[in-house]
Amino acid sequence: MTQTILLVEDEPKLAALLTDYLQAADFRVRWLADGLAVVPAVREAPPDLLLLDLMLPGRNGLDVCRELRGFTDVPVIMVTARVDEIDRLLGLETGADDYICKPFSPREVVARVKAVLRRARSDxxxxxxxxxxxxxxxxxxxxxxxxxxxxxxxxxxxxxxxxxxxxxxxxxxxxxxxxxxxxxxxxxxxxxxxxxxxxxxxxxxxxxxxxxxxxxxxxx
The missing domain is CATH 1.10.10.10 (Winged helix-like DNA-binding domain superfamily/Winged helix DNA-binding domain)
Structure with a gap:
């Protein structure tokens, strides 16, 4: 069964690149560019995994992830442009399952997505x-x-x-x-x-x- 990835990224070129790689790995991809749209989208049609950028228009990924954890355990991979930001995210215990820092290889993103989905199905x-x-x-x-x-x-x-x-x-x-x-x-x-x-x-x-x-x- 094809799994769905909700990609939340406000850079169209990067979103298109990640979409291509994820689709090549047999994932279905839905794309959002605005942080305000994420929670309603997840409530309406929960994805198998959320790839969530930290800095978004409308609402930042940190607040989005916190609200998501109030009603869903959908795996979340948080994306940030700063390595030192990861320490702060961990300290705040956002509830994300993994963190990726830009710049990154699209192949690495696909590998991390697969790993998180695999872990979500096991213990x-x-x-x-x-x-x-x-x-x-x-x-x-x-x-x-x-x-x-x-x-x-x-x-x-x-x-x-x-x-x-x-x-x-x-x-x-x-x-x-x-x-x-x-x-x-x-x-x-x-x-x-x-x-x-x-x-x-x-x-x-x-x-x-x-x-x-x-x-x-x-x-x-």
């Missing part, structure tokens, strides 16, 4: 990952992971929002129960150790994806 258990919060244990493909308490909390935080990017600041809040102050490098160090333990069970599989300068997400 961490589809990759054999089970989080046992009562025992504070995690298993992957039936094998118990030998995790430290901090690594367990880090993995549990990522698994709670599979496919969604969590900033380092957000992850810091989950690392230590005594809320001690830690740095970005502390988070990166724990992620590195956690990845190594996951790879021991699932070699050649990148379960935790890095978003340069922003944070991490759990791929499923």
């Amino acid at each position: 961490p258990r589809a990759r054999g990952l089970l989080i046992d919060d009562a025992r504070r244990q995690a298993t992957l493909d039936g094998r118990l992971l030998d995790l430290t308490p901090v690594e367990y909390r880090l993995l549990a935080a990522l698994a709670e929002h599979p496919g969604r990017v969590l900033s380092r600041d957000q992850l810091m809040n989950h690392l230590y129960e005594d809320y001690r102050v830690v740095t970005d490098r502390t988070v990166d160090s724990h992620v590195k150790n956690l990845r190594r333990k996951l790879e021991q069970v699932a070699p050649d599989t990148e379960l935790i994806r890095s978003i340069y300068g922003v944070g991490y997400c759990l791929e499923i």
